[in-house]
Amino acid sequence: MKNRLFLLLNFCFIFLFVNNNLFASHDSGEEKFDVNGMIMHHIKDAHEWHILDYKKKNGEEVIVTVPLPIIVYHNGQLDIFSSKQFDHGNKIVEKGQNKYILYHEKIYIANNEDGITYQTNENGDKVVINEKPWDFSITKNVFSMMIVSVILLLVFITVARSYRKNPGRPKGLQAFMEPLILFVRDDIIYPSLGKNTDRFLPFLLTLFFFILFNNLMGIIPFFPGNANVTGNIAVTMTLAIFTFLVININGSKDYWKHTFWMPGVPVFVKPILAVVELIGMIVKPVALTIRLFANITAGHIIILSLVGLIFVFKTLAISPVSALFILFMDCLELLVACLQAYIFTMLSSLFIGMAIQEHDHH
Secondary structure (H helix, E strand, O other): OHHHHHHHHHHHHHHHHHHHHHOHHHHOOOOOOOHHHHHHHHHOOOOEEEEEEEEOOOOOEEEEEEEOEEEEEEOOEEEEEEHHHHOOOOOOEEEOOEEEEEEOOEEEEOOOOOOOOEEEOOOOOEEEOOOOOEEOOOOHHHHHHHHHHHHHHHHHHHHHHHHHHOOOOOOOHHHHHHHHHHHHHHHHHHHHHHHHHHHHHHHHHHHHHHHHHHHHHHHOOOOOOOOOOOOOHHHHHHHHHHHHHHHHHOOOHHHHHHHHOOOOOOOOOHHHHHHHHHHHHHHHHHHHHHHHHHHHHHHHHHHHHHHHHHHHHOOHHHHHHHHHHHHHHHHHHHHHHHHHHHHHHHHHHHHHHHHHOOOOOO
């Protein structure tokens, strides 16, 4: 055990040493390493998948990325091309009558040779006023979700086939997944839904494993991992909206009655409580959205901040300390990845159970 721990710490030290050399160009001369820029670059969505960047001995900067498809629509023209043509935002891409430029991971219509036109607002900040096309591009987060979706399909199709062949003796992947599926069904969903468990089981199982797999993929520090999918508020909001729709589409008459005209309450109080209940109905998906988004994003920011310490202090002496804290945070992130999938699914099943429940009136 001690030997394994020693090897792991040495690996972390070597990894940080290599990365320190790769990023040494950021600290050369008087140039200050931008920690905030580095963190935001890694947690934001992007139109290409960044692998690494370094400088050759002759000073030439090399950026290694995986290009992704750009799909944009403007002036009745649909254009599809590779993000590689933008040259990391340094080139304007001309397609027919349209000229596109990539600026801070947003695609604009180029207005002039420089491409971007600014306007100063009331606070003195420069604001881009270029027109935007409709952007349907396959971004880093979208591509990562596609990968996770394929993995989920392969896993569950394989497990389903195994059950047909070996219904009584699970083995291999089937034996690994069965306890997880039973845990989600019996310990997360059933306490809230009871006899209605099987009715909502496909949705809630999909929700749990989609969040879990995306969380785990986000912890992997190299391609095809490291995408901050569940740390993107648009993704968590979409998942919460699906839960919101399932809750309200399947809500019983009793649920709607207790929401807008609750029994046993004085008439003059009912409109006030109806407003409160309506706010509560909206707050539920908002809480689901923010809880998942905030927890996952916070974990990524802390780990990247610990890595940034090495380049801020400009010394390898801090590397062992950062490596230990990063190792601890990775273990904590693994726990959070599972915990957030559990909480999101548990609260979703709880909200659905409250909506379909029939109340006894006395």
